[in-house]
Amino acid sequence: MYRCPLCAETLNQQANAWRCQHGHQFDMAREGYVNLLPVQQKKSLDPGDNAEMIQARRAFLDAGHYQFLSNAINQQLAAVLASTVQQSPAALLDIGCGEGYYSAALANALPGLTVYGLDISKTAVRYAAKRYKQLQCCVASSYALPFTDGAFAALLRIYAPSDAAEMARVLRPGGYLLTVSPAPEHLLQFKQQAYSEVRLHADTVKTEAGFHHVRRERLQSLWQAPDAAAMLQLIDMIPLAYKLNTQMRETLCQQLPAIQLDFYLDLYQKD
Template sequence: MYRCPVCAEALSANSAGLACVNRHQFDRAREGYVNLLPVQQKNSKVPGDSAEMMQSRRLFLNAGHYQPLSDAVNQLLASVHPATLLDLGSGEGYYSNRLQQALPETAVYGLDIAKTAVRYAAKAYPAVQYCVASAWHLPFADQSFDAVLKLCAPCEPQELARVCKDGAALLAISAAPQHLVELKQQVYPDVRLHSDAIPQLEGFSHQQRQQLSYQLQQVPVAELLALLEMTPLSWKFKPGQKQKFAETNPSISLDFYLDLYLKKQKQ
């Protein structure tokens, strides 16, 4: 499944981890993941979400607030019966772990550029195969996957199409117009809602759109603060404003689009 991120040759397992014919070696960490992010593909010294953002996301997700979204993802991807599945931008592993539980016969792979998140995911969920890598340079062989979950993760569509089999399913999750609108109202005088346009992804044809909307109510202050910290809106709040807002016990709108695509068949 894996290919070398340096020379694109196939990677084979050895006693230490993975290696290619050109002797590029990638050791397996004690937590079980492999780091396939060469230095030239890093965009910063510590790429990806910080440890603080990962911990906030873990607290919020493990409280079950996004379980309806995870359940909808599992149901849609189960309908295509994938043998191999990639969670692109898998973070601390919440969605990939629940996918593995829902689809026990599927080989689930998780990829994220944040080493801290992947380390936690691999230790907590050993049934999923995790790697540290760039979504723009996927370390997988051509036509490796029957399905891909892309949950708010940026990527290169051509590279994504390369690792998908013909006819593979791509489930892309994005924010629908009302998503977190109450948070936006705290920091923007004129709130701009998320677009309802269906993204066109090169190499894929759009099949269907499902919208999932619900309200979070009576959220404990610590969990609401975690939600704030795991969003880019966190930087917009003034000192002390987050705590005051969380203590008002607000209702929060969650609004998602689930867009299902199929990889186009080669002519």
């Protein structure tokens, strides 16, 4: 499944390392993941989410606050993959898998589906591989996917930036792409604290070259924080966190307002 990020040749596993015919070697970490992110593909010393964001996200997700989103993802993909998995081995790639919560839930929901998790954050992949042994995890760029052509029956992309041509390349003909993105009112109460003029997320369906759009599901829920700790976890796990200063955080933790959760699940199929 893996291909060399340096020369694009197939990687073969030899003991605890992956090697290509040109001699490029990538060692398996003790947690079970492989780092396929060459230095020339890095834009910083330690790209991706930091440890604080990942720890906050893990605590928040472990508490079940986004279980409804995970269930919807599993249902959408099970509807299009169940027959495929029954007929022959199939694999799915979670692009931007983070600490592995959604990837692992999907692997458990669809036995027989091999789930790969990819993230540019080494810390996130380490967390995912250490806890979820059923996943195949790698550190890599979502713009240069280190996988052979047509390797996957489906792709999952939750918020992660990516390249449509690369996604189409690693997806088999007729394969599916499920994306999760913020719908207009997502985290509206946070935006009202951070901005004097609130701009809602766009409601347009994004065009992905090489794919046609199949359907859209909008998933909404009002989330009520059980305590200040849960509110801080949600704040710290999102990119908007840097816009919320100490006073804003204290206000949110004291008032514990209901927070609007609003997602789009868009299913595409490869042309």
